[in-house]
Amino acid sequence: xxxxxxxxxxxxxxxxxxxxxxxxxxxxxxxxxxxxxxxxxxxxxxxxxxxxxxxxxxxxxxxxxxxxxxxxxxxxxxxxxxxxxxxxxxxxxxxxxxxxxxxxxxxxxxxxxxxxxxx
Numbered sequence: 001x002x003x004x005x006x007x008x009x010x011x012x013x014x015x016x017x018x019x020x021x022x023x024x025x026x027x028x029x030x031x032x033x034x035x036x037x038x039x040x041x042x043x044x045x046x047x048x049x050x051x052x053x054x055x056x057x058x059x060x061x062x063x064x065x066x067x068x069x070x071x072x073x074x075x076x077x078x079x080x081x082x083x084x085x086x087x088x089x090x091x092x093x094x095x096x097x098x099x100x101x102x103x104x105x106x107x108x109x110x111x112x113x114x115x116x117x118x119x
Contacts, residue, residue: 047078086102
């Protein structure tokens, strides 16, 4: 990816009307920090791989490990992070624990991300 500098104004002049309008509609800092933390979760390729698999079907740790060619321990570690972030949920069926996406928002986030990079 080629690095480009952002273009700057030639004259320093603020537009108070725009600043005041935006200032009145800004999202709270704490919510923006939470959003940044959410995007950090998506910043790990292994977690994104797990989420993309769970888009298709709920799976247990054993199946995820086999499909992604990783150890069950590594999968469990990433699932713990995803569960803490409320991106996945689990259900128990006998001795097996199945994981799935927590809700439709996760599918939307992934699909929109894919659309963006495929443009």
